[in-house]
Amino acid sequence: MSDEPTDLYNNYFDPFQSQYQYGDFRHNPGSYISFTDCLQGSIDYNSLERAVGLSPSSCEVLPPVDGSAGTVVSDHAREIIGGLTSDSNNPVTQNSSISSYSEDGTEEDSCKNKREIQAKDGDEGGETSSKQNKPKKRGEKIQREPRFAFMTKSEVDHLEDGYRWRKYGQKAVKNSPYPRSYYRCTTHKCTVKKRVERSFQDPSIVITTYEDQHNHPIPATLRGSSSSAGQMFASSMPIHTSPAAAGHGQSFSHQLLLQMHTRPLHHPGSGGRGMGSTCPLTQTSSRQQQFHEQYPDYGLLQDMVPSICFKQEP
DNA sequence: CGTTTTTGACCCGCGC
DNA sequence: GCGCGGGTCAAAAACG
Numbered sequence: 156m157s158d159e160p161t162d163l164y165n166n167y168f169d170p171f172q173s174q175y176q177y178g179d180f181r182h183n184p185g186s187y188i189s190f191t192d193c194l195q196g197s198i199d200y201n202s203l204e205r206a207v208g209l210s211p212s213s214c215e216v217l218p219p220v221d222g223s224a225g226t227v228v229s230d231h232a233r234e235i236i237g238g239l240t241s242d243s244n245n246p247v248t249q250n251s252s253i254s255s256y257s258e259d260g261t262e263e264d265s266c267k268n269k270r271e272i273q274a275k276d277g278d279e280g281g282e283t284s285s286k287q288n289k290p291k292k293r294g295e296k297i298q299r300e301p302r303f304a305f306m307t308k309s310e311v312d313h314l315e316d317g318y319r320w321r322k323y324g325q326k327a328v329k330n331s332p333y334p335r336s337y338y339r340c341t342t343h344k345c346t347v348k349k350r351v352e353r354s355f356q357d358p359s360i361v362i363t364t365y366e367d368q369h370n371h372p373i374p375a376t377l378r379g380s381s382s383s384a385g386q387m388f389a390s391s392m393p394i395h396t397s398p399a400a401a402g403h404g405q406s407f408s409h410q411l412l413l414q415m416h417t418r419p420l421h422h423p424g425s426g427g428r429g430m431g432s433t434c435p436l437t438q439t440s441s442r443q444q445q446f447h448e449q450y451p452d453y454g455l456l457q458d459m460v461p462s463i464c465f466k467q468e469p
Numbered sequence: 470c471g472t473t474t475t476t477g478a479c480c481c482g483c484g485c
Numbered sequence: 486g487c488g489c490g491g492g493t494c495a496a497a498a499a500c501g
Binding site for chain 1: 475476
Binding site: 323324326328329335337350 | 489490491492493494495
């Protein structure tokens with residue numbers, strides 16, 4: 156559908172081009188880290204620093220206009236996109252690309268996360284037979300699941316990623332004509348959720364936020380239809396390979412999906428459902444904390460490590 | 470008939 | 486205290 160851009164290098168989508176800046180990506184060619192590294196938790200901050208040009212704690216970040224900490228991630232994502240799309244030089248009008256944000260909340264908890272966790276606890280322990288009115292212990296630090304938000308240029312809302320999802324809700328998004336859809340992985344005991352919404356400023360952009368990680372492989376039935384898993388990225392992102400993925404002889408998209416969803420959890424053992432510990436970026440939490448301290452009002456990225464932009468090595 | 474989607478109701482935290 | 490917004494539930498409908 157979307158034409159494959161021939162110049163991937165110039166086509167990558169820098170979400171921080173206008174509003175958020177993490178050093179100068181473009182002036183550090185070859186210093187990109189692969190997103191798979193990030194997802195795997197194998198990312199080391201030396202790489203990150205190289206990639207972004209500076210350390211997270213010294214990133215040049217323009218705080219969001221709206222400093223509300225409790226606002227939902229996607230709202231901020233939208234803000235970012237807003238900044239992006241309002242930039243006439245921005246390549247959003249070019250062919251697709253994808254950006255990602257990872258979110259690792261070890262700090263503040265937003266209401267939604269509390270609720271999500273409550274729901275999970277309820278599912279698991281089966282102790283909350285009543286819907287959703289079992290408040291967690293107050294004051295208890297609640298760990299947030301790792302989250303990854305993707306901004307994808309795509310015509311379809313629900314991007315096929317190889318897993319089976321069941322829609323469990325849809326809500327109108329404030330200030331946006333496009334609703335937000337909530338999906339849950341249908342695999343038994345898999346707690347992965349994702350939210351899908353369209354940018355109201357650039358309807359061609361779909362924001363997909365994954366939460367938690369799959370503890371199972373891609374369903375065989377879907378893997379068979381080879382197209383499905385790769386479709387999402389094949390059609391929505393121009394980057395076919397990252398250095399890391401290329402090294403494995405797999406398309407980046409596939410690699411990304413596999414690593415993202417099937418990366419073995421360091422297992423739980425500690426801490427309930429292993430929420431905090433399964434976050435691929437948890438190991439870097441101290442650095443993140445630094446970052447958070449420096450940018451307490453950092454909106455969307457408040458709980459995320461700096462965005463990783465993908466591009467193909469020249 | 471099993472699975473998925475739709476959709477209104479509900480819960481909760483936060484800001485005013 | 487109240488209203489708002491985000492997130493989830495669950496019954497009914499739709500689908501294959």
